[in-house]
Amino acid sequence: xxxxxxxxxxxxxxxxxxxxxxxxxxxxxxxxxxxxxxxxxxxxxxxxxxxxxxxxxxxxxxxxxxxxxxxxxxxxxxxxxxxxxxxxxxxxxxxxxxxxxxxxxxxxxxxxxxxxxxxxxxxxxxxxxxxxxxxxxxxxxxxxxxxxxxxxxxxxxxxxxxxxxxxxxxxxxxxxxxxxxxxxxxxxxxxxxxxxxxxxxxxxxxxxxxxxxxxxxxxxxxxxxxxxxxxxxxxxxxxxxxxxxxxxxxxxxxxxxxxxxxxxxxxxxxxxxxxxxxxxxxxxxxxxxxxxxxxxxxxxxxxxxxxxxxxxxxxxxxxxxxxxxxxxxxxxxxxxxxxxxxxxxxxxxxxxxxxxxxxxxxxxxxxxxxxxxxxxxxxxxxxxxxxxxxxxxxxxxxxxxxxxxxxxxxxxxxxxxxxxxxxxxxxxxxxxxxxxxxxxxxxxxxxxxxxxxxxxxxxxxxxxxxxxxxxxxxxxxxxxxxxxxxxxxxxxxxxxxxxxxxxxxxxxxxxxxxxxxxxxxxxxxxxxxxxxxxxxxxxxxxxxxxxxxxxxxxxxxxxxxxxxxxxxxxxxxx
Numbered sequence: 001x002x003x004x005x006x007x008x009x010x011x012x013x014x015x016x017x018x019x020x021x022x023x024x025x026x027x028x029x030x031x032x033x034x035x036x037x038x039x040x041x042x043x044x045x046x047x048x049x050x051x052x053x054x055x056x057x058x059x060x061x062x063x064x065x066x067x068x069x070x071x072x073x074x075x076x077x078x079x080x081x082x083x084x085x086x087x088x089x090x091x092x093x094x095x096x097x098x099x100x101x102x103x104x105x106x107x108x109x110x111x112x113x114x115x116x117x118x119x120x121x122x123x124x125x126x127x128x129x130x131x132x133x134x135x136x137x138x139x140x141x142x143x144x145x146x147x148x149x150x151x152x153x154x155x156x157x158x159x160x161x162x163x164x165x166x167x168x169x170x171x172x173x174x175x176x177x178x179x180x181x182x183x184x185x186x187x188x189x190x191x192x193x194x195x196x197x198x199x200x201x202x203x204x205x206x207x208x209x210x211x212x213x214x215x216x217x218x219x220x221x222x223x224x225x226x227x228x229x230x231x232x233x234x235x236x237x238x239x240x241x242x243x244x245x246x247x248x249x250x251x252x253x254x255x256x257x258x259x260x261x262x263x264x265x266x267x268x269x270x271x272x273x274x275x276x277x278x279x280x281x282x283x284x285x286x287x288x289x290x291x292x293x294x295x296x297x298x299x300x301x302x303x304x305x306x307x308x309x310x311x312x313x314x315x316x317x318x319x320x321x322x323x324x325x326x327x328x329x330x331x332x333x334x335x336x337x338x339x340x341x342x343x344x345x346x347x348x349x350x351x352x353x354x355x356x357x358x359x360x361x362x363x364x365x366x367x368x369x370x371x372x373x374x375x376x377x378x379x380x381x382x383x384x385x386x387x388x389x390x391x392x393x394x395x396x397x398x399x400x401x402x403x404x405x406x407x408x409x410x411x412x413x414x415x416x417x418x419x420x421x422x423x424x425x426x427x428x429x430x431x432x433x434x435x436x437x438x439x440x441x442x443x444x445x446x447x448x449x450x451x452x453x454x455x456x457x458x459x460x461x462x463x464x465x466x467x468x469x470x471x472x473x474x475x476x477x478x479x480x481x482x483x484x485x486x487x488x489x490x491x492x493x494x495x496x497x498x499x500x501x502x503x504x505x506x507x508x509x510x511x512x513x514x515x516x517x518x519x520x521x522x523x524x525x526x527x528x529x530x531x532x533x534x535x536x537x538x539x540x541x542x543x544x545x546x547x548x549x550x551x552x553x554x555x556x557x558x559x560x561x562x563x564x565x566x567x568x569x570x571x572x573x574x
Contacts, residue, residue: 073151162327182327284396285432468516515547
């Protein structure tokens with residue numbers, strides 16, 4: 001549109017006027033200036049003369065006109081071309097929600113070209129409020145709810161026990177654990193502000209209007225998930241069906257890579273979980289290997305109640321260690337509320353029943369073999385021992401299987417069932433067999449004269465050595481991925497093993513060789529030829545079991561720290 005104006009003040013005599021074509025396009029330039037205003041400038045200009053500006057709606061042009069209808073929900077829309085990485089959205093989010101220094105609900109990552117250093121793109125990201133949120137499906141206490149009217153995935157702080165499992169199941173690294181509060185928290189799209197037609201903090205703070213709230217249909221989200229996000233390096237969208245829409249007019253964006261892609265970082269160690277996993281598997285292995293060795297030699301029950309008692313005690317220690325991982329341990333009783341959808345709830349229930357069955361089994365075995373009046377009272381329960389032993393073994397194996405699934409569902413390749421199931425199973429066998437050999441030798445030392453069956457120790461030593469050999473082969477296999485041509489997840493895991501975690505790898509190998517090969521056969525030689533005293537055998541067996549235990553704890557430390565987590569692009573590692 002063009003404008004023609006008469007400048008009457010400067011009109012020459014005779015009534016002739018000069019047309020605006022000879023003057024600056026005043027209105028056109030003014031309109032162009034208005035169109036180029038940022039959201040902050042528009043707000044300032046709109047309310048500069050208002051008496052109570054805060055009572056009027058904020059940034060209506062960054063909010064949808066109508067609320068979501070059936071089959072729709074709110075979603076973030078991010079214009080990558082407008083994001084400059086200023087982190088104003090991060091600051092506003094932290095300020096409004098009162099987050100701690102180490103807590104952030106919105107992050108700004110970076111993607112760049114591998115060959116052209118000048119090709120860079122910032123990516124602002126928060127919770128995607130997915131159609132099938134993995135945080136909710138994994139939570140054992142149902143601390144997540146997807147609001148029907150808005151589709152927002154909201155975290156219930158009062159319900160959370162701080163198990164941090166959602167931080168593993170979310171493929172976008174959204175939930176953040178607050179050490180101060182002992183719970184996990186995350187972005188809720190400032191739902192309280194949306195209900196009052198106000199923009200979320202991040203939307204309001206962005207000076208370039210790179211973030212806005214839109215309404216999306218579930219059908220469109222399903223369809224877009226097949227193509228994946230525009231942002232490269234993100235997890236597959238069909239895991240949780242995220243609703244955030246990233247748009248860009250730059251075709252080269254898909255050719256970029258996350259800034260932290262080539263520099264894998266160690267993940268959290270989760271020390272209580274390391275102890276819990278290893279000890280629960282050893283405890284289950286005690287009952288399994290005692291049954292297998294008895295079946296193979298025909299010498300069932302050679303340890304009396306001693307083997308079961310040790311297995312029961314180890315499981316109690318494991319469950320006590322797991323409590324230390326919770327941010328709010330006094331609410332641990334809630335952990336089975338998610339039984340219908342959470343493998344963590346199922347793991348907790350399985351091991352909870354396992355320790356109870358094991359305790360009952362120990363008591364009946366003790367009563368059966370104790371020549372006191374109490375033992376006579378419980379003699380009639382001896383006929384239930386085979387069935388109770390079977391139930392205990394089944395619950396132990398079920399608990400270990402649940403442990404496998406807890407990590408398999410996170411979609412991290414290093415944790416998939418094909419790798420984790422044999423690894424956890426072999427820890428169960430190695431730890432159980434080594435523990436039984438130690439128990440037998442200590443029992444002989446404490447109760448002189450009961451004897452240690454050489455054939456039985458030979459079977460356990462063979463079981464320990466063969467299983468340890470297979471397990472080391474599986475663990476060393478991942479190191480072969482350093483030769484992968486592409487920088488795959490397993491290649492980055494292998495690099496972490498051989499680079500920053502090399503010392504742990506060496507310690508794990510030494511413990512495995514000493515505890516899984518040298519010590520067992522030294523025990524066989526000592527028991528068969530009666531060359532060592534009972535005290536020396538007990539010390540050797542205890543040393544062997546401790547070496548195996550240290551080796552398995554080292555392996556599990558590598559399991560947690562060397563995994564490559566799924567997440568949105570991060571910044572350049574410091």
